[in-house]
Every structure is written in C-alpha cells, then in structure tokens.
Amino acid sequence: MNEIITFIPQALEGLKVTIEIFAITLIFSIPLGVIIALGRISKISILKSITGAYVLILRGTPLLLQILFIFFGLPLLNISIPRFPAAILAMVLNYGAYFAEIFRAGILSIDKGQFEGAEVLGLSKKDTFFRIIMPQALKKIFPPVASEVVTLVKDTALIYVVGLDELLKIAKIASNRLSSIMPFVVVAVVYLIFNGIITKVLEFIEKKFNYYE
Template sequence: MSIEYINSILKPMLEGAQVTVLLFLIVIVLSIPLGFVLTLAVKSRIKPIAWFAQIYIYWMRGTPLLLQLLFICFGLPMLPVIGDYLVLDRFVAACLGFILNYAAYFAEIFRGGLLAIDKGQYEASQVLGLNKWQTTTRIILPQMFRIALPAVSNESVTLVKDTALLYAVAVPELLHFAQTAVNRDFTIVPFILAGIIYLILTLFLTILFKWLEQRFKFD
C-alpha cells in the first residue's frame, strides 16, 4: 500500500483515537473515586449500605460490559413510563456504562489493597497518638494506593482495549473507522494501523504507571 493511502485512512482513525482517549480519561477520572467510595461502602457498619455495595459489585463484575452498554443505550429507553426520560447521547451512555462497570473493578482492587495492610499499622498509629482520621489519611490510604497501583495499571490498560466496545453502540471511535476502511477498500491495513495505535496508547500507559510505581514505591 502507498504512503498516500495510509495517510488518507490515518487521519480519520486518529480522530477516532481522540474519542478513545477522551473516553479513557473520563472513565479513569470518575470511576476511580467511585470505586473507592464503593470500597468504603462495602466496609460500612450500616448493613444495608454494605449489602447494596456488595450486590452492585457482584452484578457489574458478573455480567459482560457489552451487555451493560447495550442495556444503557438501548434498554433504558424501552422502560415503561420513564423510558422517554432515559434517552441518552450514545457517547454519554457509553461513558456511564464504562464508569459504572470499572468502578466495581476498582472497588475490588482497593479492597484488596486495604486487606493487604498489616493490622499492626493501626496499632502503631494508636501508639503514636494519631486519631482515626489521621490514621486513615496519613498511614492507611497511602499504603493502600501503593499496593493497588500495579492492579490499577493493569485495569487501565484493559480499559484502553475495552474502548473498542464503543463500536457496538455506534459511537465512531478508532475501531469504527478502521472497520469502515476495511469494508470499503478490502484490505487489512486499517486493522494493522489500529493495532499499532492501540499498542502506542498502552505503551504510554505502561511507561506512566511504571514511573508512578517507582515514584511511590516503599523505601
């Protein structure tokens, strides 16, 4: 294939990659805090809150993300009475589905980080005269995030690849433009270019999280 052809299909694919990156940023910024809130809810002493959080996490992790996206995009508008008020822009609906799904995974990651902290840390904090708030913010949370960082890194890389599911709900992203070019030109070159773009994005994330792990590692 000529350089001219590659340039002609690369421009729309890069535009699609912008949608991919935008979705990734929105989901990361919103799902990580929501996941932490869910972690706290699971540990809540108020049983209904803890049960709700546990059921939510089980449901979101136990059903396919694609099913959740299809339900939000196409199922919610079909609900009786309230369906007309639940018609969302496709991209907004996709963002909502990704945020709700990934928050459940991040909640489990953070819960694992908390469980990995030795109980002696709490006792040592009491000896030092720290109150519960100081213990949580200065001792427990920094250690939890350090422990959880590799798993968060892995989940973030998975998120980049999962953005391809936007194709299933008719949001024009990277894979959409690649598939369009393949169908039009009968060549696999667009798929190869799409794969390279995904690899570049995941490589950037891998380098970033490796730096963060080194930056916040235990002495």
C-alpha cells in the same frame, strides 16, 4: 501505502474519542472504586450488602452487555441517555466495580496495628485513612490497578456498539470502503503505541512508590 496515508487522519480522529473515553472513565471510576471499597468493608450491613450486590452484578456481567443495556435498554424505562454519556456511564460503573475490589483488598492488607496506632495518636478516621492507610495501600494495589488501566485502553473499543466514532468503528468503515484489512492493521499499531505510552507512564509512577520500601 496510499491507503494507509489516506486512513491516518481518520484514525487520529477516532483516537481522540478513544482517549476521551479512556481519560474520563479513569477520572471517575477510581474515586467511585474507593467509595464502593469503603462500603464493602463498612460495618453497616445494608451498605455492605448494596455495594456487594453492585460489585457482583457489574463484575459478573459483560461490559458490552452493560453498554447495550444503558443505551438501548433504559429508553424502554423512559430513560434516554445520549451515546457518549451512555458509553461513559457504562465504562465508569464497570471499572468502578473492578477498582473497588482492588482497593478493598489493598485496604484490608494493612495491618490492624496501623489503625490502632492512629487511634492512640488521636487521629480522626478521615486522617487515618487518607494519611496513613491509603498511602500504604496504594503501594500494594498499584500493579493490579495498572493492569486494569491497560485493559481499559482496549475495552474502549467496545463503545462502537453505540455508534461512536472511535478507532475500531473508523477502521471497520474504512475497511469496508477500501475492501482492505489495512485500516485494522493501522488501528492495531495505534493501540500498541497508545498502550506502550500508558505502560511507560505507569512504570514511572510505580518507581515513585519505591520510597515506601
């Protein structure tokens, strides 16, 4: 019990870093996903090819490898990025690709009559997308987006490889110092609580989308 009490303040410090990585990644990866999704469904062939290659590479390689490449590989090209921005960049690029495919599927699921109706009404492409298509697509894509958000919470643990003091690294250091697995147990509980809160928030938001039914 003393080990747990001693470790809790350290775990909370690690949780702060984890939450920062989670929040910043979410804030930037969702808009990036929308942009990439629009590129994927674009009629401009070169734009479609570039965004398609982006999605293929980022979804086809492990996130851990991408983090290592950005932090350890780019310096070989004389491009040095500090630990925190490197972790954020890797996470945003990776999740942007996953969100892009979810958004693309959601947009393509909307009946073409919706586009034609908006055109008849004289709406611009921008208004058509943001006022008609996207609100309907959001209802359909929210469950898979929510699933990715929950996965993101767990994937933040991968940033330990660049030396950031997030939950997993804090637990590993404490475990080695105390010769005990209790720090890992505490961290597991913290992840469960954090994920539980995120899940409840997502469920609340999903209920708000019921007005489309």
